[in-house]
Amino acid sequence: MGELPNSRSEAPVSSAEREEDAALARRAGRGEAEAFGVLYDRYVDQVYRYTFYRVRNEAEAEDVTSEVFMRALRAIPKYEPRQAFLAWLYRIARNAIIDRSRRQASRKQVSFEDALAHPNADQVVNPDEGLLAGSDATAVRRAMQQLTPLQQEILVLRYVEGFDTKTISKLVGKRDGTVRGIEFRALNALRALIPSREQL
């Protein structure tokens, strides 16, 4: 694994940006909607990318992104600037994704009964399948669905956002060595899951 083209060895945000974020968050917490709007403009792309590889399709990525910012809006009076604003958003996103997967798991349980009633239900074509079949991102995303949530998160932060291990370790609350180990195992799993590696 060589140097990442989109690699960022510095923190997700500089200290000046971080202070600015904290000031905007305080203003938003006091009821200034536009201050929250500035934070939204600043981080919506990153939150979207964070969720993109961890859900099934773009529509879900948009849903989760919406949910993240809605939750952030309600929770911003409680935000503490000791934590970088982006890291706080990532944490909300992580929880939103986990909640979503739990809901989907419970829905699957319900549809299992439907499957018994309709034995050929698994052969129903996913409408997104043909549309996204040729996309590298889609192939990777499907493979990533097989990984654990933490593996997914670390791969996205490393290979989509381009953060270095040290930054990721702060974002996910794990030690450097642990992050490297998780990344190593996640990549091995991904290589086994993606049939045509060279295309990626």
Place this chain on the structure above:
Amino acid sequence: MSDRLPRPEPRDAFKRALRAQLMAQAPTALARRETVWSLVALPQGSWLRPAFAVAAVFVLLVAGAGKAAADSLPGDLTFGLKTAAEELQLALALDDTTRLKVLSEDADHRLAELTRALTSRPEAAPTATAEYAAAVARFTAAVDELRGKPGTSEDKRTEAKDVVDAARQKHEAVLDELEKTAPEDAQQGLERARQEADKLRPSNTPDRLRTPEPTRAVPARTAEPTRASEPPRGGEPTRTPLPTRP
């Protein structure tokens, strides 16, 4: 696998729609909610918050213990708290007259406890009687001390005498009432309490609150013939001697 993954971007239409939705909901979502913390003006994350919480719990505990102590009788575990609070009050008394008033109130408390013990918890009566005796003894000792103190003004002596008179009248009235209603097995404790209360009587404290004066050839008051129609002199109520109890 290449060294990077595609960096998808959200659609502009999606971003605009979500922003508009957030701005529409912001006034409601960001409306200030008054909490206990906002009322005491402690910011989120302030170190004062845990300190305030600990203080609040402490106050609640003290209040709870204070209530338990207030209801306690001599011999109870929380009785010590009550007497400690009384000692503190005594220590804070600024002058002799205030000190006397505090001691008088303490004696009142002991009498109230004795009343409760005699009527509802006879097993606590002996301890309650001893506490009452100690409180009266302390009160009379303070009166003696005030009398012997050089430079005590006449006003202060009069004020102190009023405190003693009020205490005596109150205690005698309570004990008289109690004598009528207390059960038979409480009568012995009541008699002892009566003996203690007698120490507050002027006959037992002849010079307690009077300025020592040079002896003059004045006929003794007690030598005067008393008439049944006359009220007692000096406003002091007379008390019928108690029949001797076995």
